[in-house]
Amino acid sequence: MADLPLLSVKRLLKRFGGLIATDHVDIDVGAGETHALIGPNGAGKTTFIAQIQGELSPDAGAIIFSGRDIAREAAWRRAQQGLARSFQITSVFLQFTALTNVILAVQAQAGHSFRIRRAAVDEPALVEPAQAALAAIGLGDRAHVRAVALSHGEQRQLELAMALAMRPKLLLLDEPMAGMGRQDTARMTEILRKLKTQYSMLLVEHDMSAVEALADRVSVLVAGRVVATGSFAQIRADAHVRAAYLGEKHR
Amino acid sequence: MRRPSPRLLLACVLFILLALAPILTIFVGNDYPLIVLTRVLILAMAAVSLDLILGYGGMVSLGHAAFLGLGAYAVGIMTTEGVTSGLVQWPLAILLTALVALVIGALSLRTRGVYFILVTLAFAQMIYFVSVGLDAYGGEDGLVVPTRSRFSVLDLSDRTSFYFLCLVLLFAAIAFVAHLARTRFGLVLRGAAMNERRMRALGFPVYRYRLAAFVIAGALCGLAGILLANHSEFVSPSIMNWGRSADLIIMVVLGGIGSAVGPLLGAMVFMLAEETLSHLTTYWQLIFGPLILIFVRFARSGLIGLFPERSGDG
Ligand SMILES: Nc1ncnc2c1ncn2[C@@H]1O[C@H](COP(=O)(O)OP(=O)(O)OP(=O)(O)O)[C@@H](O)[C@H]1O
Numbered sequence A: 001m002a003d004l005p006l007l008s009v010k011r012l013l014k015r016f017g018g019l020i021a022t023d024h025v026d027i028d029v030g031a032g033e034t035h036a037l038i039g040p041n042g043a044g045k046t047t048f049i050a051q052i053q054g055e056l057s058p059d060a061g062a063i064i065f066s067g068r069d070i071a072r073e074a075a076w077r078r079a080q081q082g083l084a085r086s087f088q089i090t091s092v093f094l095q096f097t098a099l100t101n102v103i104l105a106v107q108a109q110a111g112h113s114f115r116i117r118r119a120a121v122d123e124p125a126l127v128e129p130a131q132a133a134l135a136a137i138g139l140g141d142r143a144h145v146r147a148v149a150l151s152h153g154e155q156r157q158l159e160l161a162m163a164l165a166m167r168p169k170l171l172l173l174d175e176p177m178a179g180m181g182r183q184d185t186a187r188m189t190e191i192l193r194k195l196k197t198q199y200s201m202l203l204v205e206h207d208m209s210a211v212e213a214l215a216d217r218v219s220v221l222v223a224g225r226v227v228a229t230g231s232f233a234q235i236r237a238d239a240h241v242r243a244a245y246l247g248e249k250h251r
Numbered sequence B: 001m002r003r004p005s006p007r008l009l010l011a012c013v014l015f016i017l018l019a020l021a022p023i024l025t026i027f028v029g030n031d032y033p034l035i036v037l038t039r040v041l042i043l044a045m046a047a048v049s050l051d052l053i054l055g056y057g058g059m060v061s062l063g064h065a066a067f068l069g070l071g072a073y074a075v076g077i078m079t080t081e082g083v084t085s086g087l088v089q090w091p092l093a094i095l096l097t098a099l100v101a102l103v104i105g106a107l108s109l110r111t112r113g114v115y116f117i118l119v120t121l122a123f124a125q126m127i128y129f130v131s132v133g134l135d136a137y138g139g140e141d142g143l144v145v146p147t148r149s150r151f152s153v154l155d156l157s158d159r160t161s162f163y164f165l166c167l168v169l170l171f172a173a174i175a176f177v178a179h180l181a182r183t184r185f186g187l188v189l190r191g192a193a194m195n196e197r198r199m200r201a202l203g204f205p206v207y208r209y210r211l212a213a214f215v216i217a218g219a220l221c222g223l224a225g226i227l228l229a230n231h232s233e234f235v236s237p238s239i240m241n242w243g244r245s246a247d248l249i250i251m252v253v254l255g256g257i258g259s260a261v262g263p264l265l266g267a268m269v270f271m272l273a274e275e276t277l278s279h280l281t282t283y284w285q286l287i288f289g290p291l292i293l294i295f296v297r298f299a300r301s302g303l304i305g306l307f308p309e310r311s312g313d314g
């Protein structure tokens, strides 16, 4: 059973009224794998990620994570078990400093929070890992700036630092480069390339050069359905995919 | 060494000024200022407790005065029944408010937004009407509390000692809430108010932390109720009518939500306005209401906004 995938999604189904946003999707992420999920706008990528993380509950199907079906479990329990999502639209604590944002992520994985003896910012057990996570994604010198005052690119980095600080088994990254300029995208790709050796990832991304650089496997989602899965080269060669997606992107 | 923050300085200055206030009575020649100020301190404590859930936790409860009433009635009823020892009365009264807060919180925290406001209001109204129906304890007319709680070390019937007791307890409550906000527990509470979705994604079961905060706030307000019963030597349902809950919200918002010491400023200004404007007209709230709206429109962070925070989350 050693090669059981870390995440195995089976026949996942989600309807929004008449719209089928996730149409019997099967996707695996192996331990150590970076699996990219690509597809046109509105294909259902975020909806899919949200069901794995637990914000949305699927109408049918199974989500096997580390050997257990978590499809009906509360989002916070899934996070406790090692699923960390970064959001396409930045979702941080705007009035907290970058450091406190990450401290919360560390704290979430450090037992219950009914602790009232000391200020959290005075606890080395929280601050040190939080500083390390900020440093790892290049935000070390911005630790004491409020999130609201960070640039868009820095907020995207913070988003990722928070996911990392959860010490997850699987990273669910929903367009980590969303809204970034060319330079920031290149920098973020470099950061992810380093992380890729230590983490398993399900990566939603529109930027094809990033996908090429990072993905071990790529799945293509179109209108809620997986139309192809394979290596980046295979996907690029797939006529189906070109018609549905790459063609229009690369025109 | 960090420089003390303007807010800590403000708290110290307020403490010193309030500690010197009893001197006023010597000049005025009667206890009236002391009586009014004691009332300010007690209601400020209720406002501080509300700030924990409203300001830090983002829970707009429109039923907070119920806990004030519960604490006060617990003292009034026990005294009437011959239980006058403070060491018995106070812990029992606080326990009662905490338990009721646990039940109200457990049910109302399952709702959100406007529903939460309405559910907390509904529970508070229920408790209000129970107190109106307590015929054995004065019903609508209220209940005279014949003696203040007895402590061997402290005579609460001495107005000055009682004033200082209220002062010390209020500042202990402010320090407690300000400290709590900075702990792990406080970060979870504030984080859940700012971005609940992210909190769940990080792995926090936010409901139980909110509930704990609701109970702590209820118990702290219960303590204010205990003091209020001792201060007025009288309890009645009007302690906890819904207007009082609204007053507490106004004090918190006026002073500055999520600032621990702000609600004291808010309570002082509120009571000062009540004292002065209500002499001019019985419809003083018609003047005061719009003034508050204008104030909050231009100074969203409340009076405490005049005392900026140190950068960082301390
Ligand atoms: N809560 C919702 N209620 C109804 N429809 C929704 C909801 N969320 C998403 N949808 C619809 O489901 C479809 C998939 O949306 P989703 O956000 O998952 O796409 P996406 O692949 O992430 O797109 P993008 O690349 O723009 O981020 C879209 O048609 C969207 O309008």
Ligand SMILES: [Mg+2]
Pocket: A045, A046, A047, A088
């Ligand atoms: Mg999306």
